[in-house]
Amino acid sequence: MCAASGPPSRFSRKFWPFGDRGATGCHNNGINFYNFYASINQKLARGAEILYGDEEASLLPPARPCPLRVPRIGLYAGSGTSHSWLWFVDLFDRMFFHDVVFLDEDMVKNGVLKNLDVFAMSGGDTIRIAEGLGAEGAYELERFIGEGGLYVGSCAGAYLPLKSSKQHLDRFNFVDIKIANISKTAPTVKQLGRKATTAYGCDYVYHPVREEVRLRSTEKGPFSGVGSFLAPLYGGPSMVTGNASEIMAQYDAFTKKTLFLVDETLAEKTLIGNVAAVRSELGNGVLYLFGPHFEHPHFPIANHLVANAIFWDMKKSSVGGTSGMSEIVLDGAAKRKLVRDIKREISNARIVSVGLEAASVRWTIGCKIYEPEKIRVFLEAIWKRLGRLEQSPRIQISNQTLEEMTPSACEVTRILREVKSRIDDRLETQGIAPHLFDSLRRLTMFCLQTYFNSLLLDN
Amino acid sequence: MRIDVDALKCIGCMACEMACGYHRDDAFALLASCIVVYRAREKKDYFGVVIKEEESLTIARPEGLEIKRIGVAEEPGSTGQKKEADASAKPMLLREPCDLCDGMKYGPMCVKICPVNAISLVEGGE
Amino acid sequence: MDYLSSNKILIVNLESGEITEDELDDELVSHRIGGVGITSSLYETYKDKDPIVLGTGLLTGSLFPGSALGIISAKSAKTGEVAHSPLTLKAGMELKYTGFDYVVVLGKAVKPVFLWLHDGVADIQDASEIWGSDVWKASDHIRRSMGDDLIQTLVVGPAAESGSELAQVCINYWGSGDCWGFGKSFGEKNLKAIALRGMGLLEISEPEDFVDQCFELFEKIKKGSFMGKTGIQDIFSAMGENDATEWILPLVHRNSACYNTPYATNTFLYLSEDPKTLTEPDEPEPGFLVTDPCALLGFKRAGLSAKDAGSVMKACAKYGINPLAVAEFCVKSGEKDPENIEKSLKDLEGPVSVPDCGRFSYWAPGKPLFSNFDASDTSEYGAWWKRRQAVAYIFGIHPIFANMAPELSEELMLEMVNKGTGLELNQDILDKVIEDVCS
Numbered sequence A: 001m002c003a004a005s006g007p008p009s010r011f012s013r014k015f016w017p018f019g020d021r022g023a024t025g026c027h028n029n030g031i032n033f034y035n036f037y038a039s040i041n042q043k044l045a046r047g048a049e050i051l052y053g054d055e056e057a058s059l060l061p062p063a064r065p066c067p068l069r070v071p072r073i074g075l076y077a078g079s080g081t082s083h084s085w086l087w088f089v090d091l092f093d094r095m096f097f098h099d100v101v102f103l104d105e106d107m108v109k110n111g112v113l114k115n116l117d118v119f120a121m122s123g124g125d126t127i128r129i130a131e132g133l134g135a136e137g138a139y140e141l142e143r144f145i146g147e148g149g150l151y152v153g154s155c156a157g158a159y160l161p162l163k164s165s166k167q168h169l170d171r172f173n174f175v176d177i178k179i180a181n182i183s184k185t186a187p188t189v190k191q192l193g194r195k196a197t198t199a200y201g202c203d204y205v206y207h208p209v210r211e212e213v214r215l216r217s218t219e220k221g222p223f224s225g226v227g228s229f230l231a232p233l234y235g236g237p238s239m240v241t242g243n244a245s246e247i248m249a250q251y252d253a254f255t256k257k258t259l260f261l262v263d264e265t266l267a268e269k270t271l272i273g274n275v276a277a278v279r280s281e282l283g284n285g286v287l288y289l290f291g292p293h294f295e296h297p298h299f300p301i302a303n304h305l306v307a308n309a310i311f312w313d314m315k316k317s318s319v320g321g322t323s324g325m326s327e328i329v330l331d332g333a334a335k336r337k338l339v340r341d342i343k344r345e346i347s348n349a350r351i352v353s354v355g356l357e358a359a360s361v362r363w364t365i366g367c368k369i370y371e372p373e374k375i376r377v378f379l380e381a382i383w384k385r386l387g388r389l390e391q392s393p394r395i396q397i398s399n400q401t402l403e404e405m406t407p408s409a410c411e412v413t414r415i416l417r418e419v420k421s422r423i424d425d426r427l428e429t430q431g432i433a434p435h436l437f438d439s440l441r442r443l444t445m446f447c448l449q450t451y452f453n454s455l456l457l458d459n
Numbered sequence B: 001m002r003i004d005v006d007a008l009k010c011i012g013c014m015a016c017e018m019a020c021g022y023h024r025d026d027a028f029a030l031l032a033s034c035i036v037v038y039r040a041r042e043k044k045d046y047f048g049v050v051i052k053e054e055e056s057l058t059i060a061r062p063e064g065l066e067i068k069r070i071g072v073a074e075e076p077g078s079t080g081q082k083k084e085a086d087a088s089a090k091p092m093l094l095r096e097p098c099d100l101c102d103g104m105k106y107g108p109m110c111v112k113i114c115p116v117n118a119i120s121l122v123e124g125g126e
Numbered sequence C: 001m002d003y004l005s006s007n008k009i010l011i012v013n014l015e016s017g018e019i020t021e022d023e024l025d026d027e028l029v030s031h032r033i034g035g036v037g038i039t040s041s042l043y044e045t046y047k048d049k050d051p052i053v054l055g056t057g058l059l060t061g062s063l064f065p066g067s068a069l070g071i072i073s074a075k076s077a078k079t080g081e082v083a084h085s086p087l088t089l090k091a092g093m094e095l096k097y098t099g100f101d102y103v104v105v106l107g108k109a110v111k112p113v114f115l116w117l118h119d120g121v122a123d124i125q126d127a128s129e130i131w132g133s134d135v136w137k138a139s140d141h142i143r144r145s146m147g148d149d150l151i152q153t154l155v156v157g158p159a160a161e162s163g164s165e166l167a168q169v170c171i172n173y174w175g176s177g178d179c180w181g182f183g184k185s186f187g188e189k190n191l192k193a194i195a196l197r198g199m200g201l202l203e204i205s206e207p208e209d210f211v212d213q214c215f216e217l218f219e220k221i222k223k224g225s226f227m228g229k230t231g232i233q234d235i236f237s238a239m240g241e242n243d244a245t246e247w248i249l250p251l252v253h254r255n256s257a258c259y260n261t262p263y264a265t266n267t268f269l270y271l272s273e274d275p276k277t278l279t280e281p282d283e284p285e286p287g288f289l290v291t292d293p294c295a296l297l298g299f300k301r302a303g304l305s306a307k308d309a310g311s312v313m314k315a316c317a318k319y320g321i322n323p324l325a326v327a328e329f330c331v332k333s334g335e336k337d338p339e340n341i342e343k344s345l346k347d348l349e350g351p352v353s354v355p356d357c358g359r360f361s362y363w364a365p366g367k368p369l370f371s372n373f374d375a376s377d378t379s380e381y382g383a384w385w386k387r388r389q390a391v392a393y394i395f396g397i398h399p400i401f402a403n404m405a406p407e408l409s410e411e412l413m414l415e416m417v418n419k420g421t422g423l424e425l426n427q428d429i430l431d432k433v434i435e436d437v438c439s
């Protein structure tokens, strides 16, 4: 079984993120990456000393012998993010990177980054993300990286620090890398209209393909020894790098599962041979920018590279301290009640969301499209982890989360029921959709933060 | 090859849905099956079967079969909500598409279990 | 219990609001198997607190043919004795997947409530908004307010609230096999409904063997004597009531089956739409789903037209009253006018006949259907019928279907339960449980 934890009993294994029946897709040439990282992180968490080059860390590429440690990771889930940060959650959960702090824009602005080794950002609406973080957020991020922090960004998280003159984004010009999939005129789109192009100032960013693509590693540093591998592209960049950056992987080929949104020749011209993953230094820190979603749970080699990059380039010295939130430990009846209250509401919400599964509505939030099925993606991410919270004798939770988690869960159920009822009555729901997804995002942050905190406690 | 359903023969027993659920989960559960009995209009006795395939939804209604390509444009609905062609329109997104019970020794399980032979395997596909 | 079970017995005290859970002990299952074996044992345990016990069989919700049955066990308002009534349609299956194998409801709520069971969570919810409303409105309200059309509801109507001994616990909008007046018990507890929705998963001890055998059985059953027959109309023929078949056929819209039941035991009559309509009708409530062949036959015997019989059965379901009892009153009084019958529902009282059927619902026709079972006593509601019902209620098999499928032998059910659970139950244990629940 993958990693140390399999699907909870009495839970559809198909919705356990770590592959069917717990194991499919974990292996590559007989190597189970998830077990490998899980084992290292478990040992490190128990205080073991492991160095690069040690036998038990043999999957990590050879490097100067330096001690490994469990990184403290900030995962960005603030305004403008889509659901794809949940893929990072799966990766961290599976590989036992359990010291995770879920961040929104206010936390970034309030200086939480100084207590972190790694900052991870997945997909979403780049402009909204940049707008949410604002000048203060940009400053904090730049300072974090400059002081030795590691930035791992995929898709929107990769676009954010690229060179741009566009409003909001112009505060994040951290690296001298440009977007290759940009054009003065909108290309002719074969299918999927809105997914294919986005206005970008006077230009257009276009997305030639979606779904699976084949990449080729340049075999540098943490990317050595993998050759070619697969990852999914959902609107992430193809990049043109300057001299200061190291190319880690290039777009190599399309596969049977690649979906072409523009003419194949244009797709090939835009992607093949161009940069898919890059490593760039800024001050004492490093940025890894991935066009495709390396963190997607169905792509073990790409996941392995994310983990490898973290160990390779995370802050050299321990950040110490805490995330800055005051935490309490709940056990006994108080813990049981809290978990039960959450379970009740997640179940209520999930029941409505399954009923909405085939509803033919969708909502536009910013420049992204959301459909009812995405609701379930958030809820399942919580639901499948509740069993663990139920079984744990105690949980660790911040005061703020303790106060807000149950009301926030009730609110999600309430809005969902309103959405369902309005859909039944053929009334519009666009007006409440942003509130629904915002509430869902916050609730998911609360629940998953509690989950990871409690895993740390158990470790 | 694909699965075809004669909704008029169907008696709404859900055996197909549970068989498909077993194929997905090795246990009894309904949440992951890609064949689903549509039974929300109970008071009207209006029921049928929906099958999620790789790129389409087969909707077997009593009045006939409809195959809807996932992501293909629809007219704006009466709610005024725009329904444009988009890859994000993936009904039953979290369910895996029908794989004709690949890897199961029984062949397509829903076909085998349907007590009234309402389901069949037909030529054609995506 | 790790397999074919959620491993939970729920105890709900409506008076105190206290909700507790017990594990379903392997030991209990080894002695009482399940279904009515365990509901009756739980009834005994909590007898002093006037319990209503809900439960499912080990095969309920599985791929075993006919595995639709849930059970209500409680004291009958009619007989004063513990009795059992079937939960069919999709309610038995849904109960199984709520995460509770058994539910014991104790005490009387201070104000009207409904019990909401979902994904291993039990909530006592305020029902003051639906207290006083008919079964259909109450079901609609629950589904709408909880935001899901697939919630299965066990609901009572005004009959239960007024304390009628003829009150029935209905399923969603339809009549059920509750001929024991369990509706009254719900009403006395201020319990308007139990709403069920579960998206759980049942593990199987030997999944491949279990499913192999289910498929084999389906193959056999597909060659069985009832194949090609369908609906209440053909049940009438099997009961020797051929003219009832002719009587009802012009109104038949479609026939439908309870969960995983190969025979469609339910028939939908279109009363205000053309039964040949295939598209979704505009009319929101065009007809009625008949789940109770004996009651429909009762109205025929009372001299009603098929359409009037359908309308009266719909009115009975809305009011939450046992239609079989109403038919008996109609036969006695000679009343044939549907409006008058409807108006009289609230005043109906007095004894109705109960056949010598033991503790099982006489909603299931009293003889084998379509098939010849190899039994010496197949007299109406006789020894064969009682044993067959006991077995169906123990394992979770549709009680009407059980009477038409000799392929589902006791031996086979035991074997399947053993494959599914990893337990080693045998015929001696089964005989003991049957004897106990039939006594």
Ligand code: SF4
Pocket: B003, B016, B019, B020, B023, B033, B034, B035, B051, B097, B098, B099, B100, B101, B102, B107, B108, B109, B110, B111
């Ligand atoms: S063939 Fe198999 S996978 Fe396809 S719908 Fe039927 S049971 Fe499901």
Ligand code: SF4
Pocket: B005, B009, B010, B011, B012, B013, B014, B015, B016, B017, B037, B049, B113, B114, B115, B116, B117, B118, B119
């Ligand atoms: S098994 Fe056949 S009859 Fe039953 S629901 Fe599926 S298609 Fe309908």
